[in-house]
Amino acid sequence: MPNAKLEGFYKDSERYPSAMVNVTNHCNLSCRHCFIFREGNPNEVPLSIRDEMADDAMLLTLKELRDRHGIKSMMWMGGEPMLRNKLLRKGIKLFKSNTITTNGTVPLIDFGPDLLYVISLDGPEEYNDSIRGEGVFRKVIKNLEGLPEGFKSPFQVQSVVTKFNQHMLEELVIQLMETPVRWMTFSFLVPTAGGESSPDAWQTNEEREEAVRIVMSLKEKYPGFVRNTGRSLELMLSPYAERVTNACLARANILPLYLEGDHFTTPFCCYGNDVDCSRCGAWAVFHIAAKQERNGVVSWEE
Ligand SMILES: C[S@@+](CC[C@H](N)C(=O)[O-])C[C@H]1O[C@@H](n2cnc3c(N)ncnc32)[C@H](O)[C@@H]1O
Ligand code: SF4
Ligand code: SF4
Numbered sequence: 001m002p003n004a005k006l007e008g009f010y011k012d013s014e015r016y017p018s019a020m021v022n023v024t025n026h027c028n029l030s031c032r033h034c035f036i037f038r039e040g041n042p043n044e045v046p047l048s049i050r051d052e053m054a055d056d057a058m059l060l061t062l063k064e065l066r067d068r069h070g071i072k073s074m075m076w077m078g079g080e081p082m083l084r085n086k087l088l089r090k091g092i093k094l095f096k097s098n099t100i101t102t103n104g105t106v107p108l109i110d111f112g113p114d115l116l117y118v119i120s121l122d123g124p125e126e127y128n129d130s131i132r133g134e135g136v137f138r139k140v141i142k143n144l145e146g147l148p149e150g151f152k153s154p155f156q157v158q159s160v161v162t163k164f165n166q167h168m169l170e171e172l173v174i175q176l177m178e179t180p181v182r183w184m185t186f187s188f189l190v191p192t193a194g195g196e197s198s199p200d201a202w203q204t205n206e207e208r209e210e211a212v213r214i215v216m217s218l219k220e221k222y223p224g225f226v227r228n229t230g231r232s233l234e235l236m237l238s239p240y241a242e243r244v245t246n247a248c249l250a251r252a253n254i255l256p257l258y259l260e261g262d263h264f265t266t267p268f269c270c271y272g273n274d275v276d277c278s279r280c281g282a283w284a285v286f287h288i289a290a291k292q293e294r295n296g297v298v299s300w301e302e
Contacts, residue, residue: 104140188281
């Protein structure tokens, strides 16, 4: 397939029920924790989006990858995917299930009830804006408040928990409950292998435990609003966390497609190349782990 180079762990012969695709490396924000723009990741940004892979070539490549790997569910990402909304309109028709993860600053489009928007906000207004940019929180909420009556695509918020915002999460929940947002999930930072100096990263999973317990208590207090499952959070604690990340089911189930010039390439995992698996807190990893356990496919007990 000329426009898709599968590397390392990812094989032409494998089946992947899900995939994530960066449809553009352009972004109108520059968030402090963003893994996309880390050194060593495929993230080249040409001057114009028009110089990235053309819509037709991308759609054809995604269709071929869908058929070869049995991809049912597509997570549309970037950069900021809504900057290529014409492509998304056609792309979502290729897959049974679709999620667009967006920074929410670009107006949402009604793609119907089967499309889920995941909108990223990383803390209450002041903290979010310190990481995502001045005025971003208000802009996102204004966009959501301005959605026309009868807007069919459901939306949720996703917030990345870090060492820096772990004590502000309830404030975020309270702020969001006063907006059109009806539910949210917490993901946890995926640090670089050498990211010890980052103010956002915990040094160890033991140090992260307090943050996980904070989210567990929010789940108990606001069960309908916080959608992480109890077991997926429990799996982030000792002794489970490293058992789960050592056998990362996200890597086995989700094909990551990063844009590199005129083709896609597969990095180490959805979070790129320079990642510390032992401290990974990605929502998907623990969500899939809990789900597969529930279905009797794996056990995380010894
Ligand atoms: C890379 S962004 C791309 C889509 C869109 N621009 C957005 O911000 O939602 C996808 C998601 O990854 C999250 N993210 C960024 N850096 C992260 C990190 N180091 N660890 C965990 N999640 C991260 C973002 O907050 C966002 O929810
Ligand atoms: S908006 Fe998304 S892609 Fe853009 S810098 Fe922020 S996290 Fe990264
Ligand atoms: S960083 Fe997380 S998602 Fe990536 S392979 Fe490691 S455990 Fe899996």
